[in-house]
Amino acid sequence: MGCAGSTQSQGDGSVKKIRKPKPWKHTQPITKAELMKLREEFWDTAPHYGGRKEIWDALRAAAEADISLAQAIVDSAGVIVQNTDLTVCYDERGAKYELPKYVLSEPTNFVEEN
Template identity: 85%
Template sequence: MGCAGSSQTKGDGSVKKIRKPKPWKHTQPITKTQLMQMRDEFWDTAPHYGGRKEIWDALRAAAEADLTLAQAIVDSAGVIVQSADLTICYDERGN
């Protein structure tokens, strides 16, 4: 018998498998250099919006890795994945 609020999970507990996000499109054509600059700016400023730098570093490493390695990074960093494409994630503290 379980808790009143418990639910059945699939074999591996509450771990959500990640997947590649849908392709992103800018409103205007941009060069690869511009795209890389935009990515660097995002990752440089992201910790200022909340959360620990270590978690942001783990998310960046996961975003730049293949899916198997990305899953391992997210799992080992204790990141709680709400959206399988990593657009919504939390750390253990809820940040």
């Protein structure tokens, strides 16, 4: 039985399936190295935004995996997916986890490194 508003009990029993984020453009052209630096900085500081470290670790693993593996990771970690592109998620205790698009996919305006 669960609450009528819970993820598992939405009438048909469906759970939100994750998908790749829509194409996006960084504010300025960015190199692969710059993108990787942004990602590392985010993941290094993410636990300081609140929530549980093990959920942050699961979200990082999901962000770096292909879609089918990412789905298995979030399902097994008990992550409640608000936005199907993983930009907004919750844990079972209700803590909110927001992921920037740059950790989930690559921008359309990459430039070659010199």
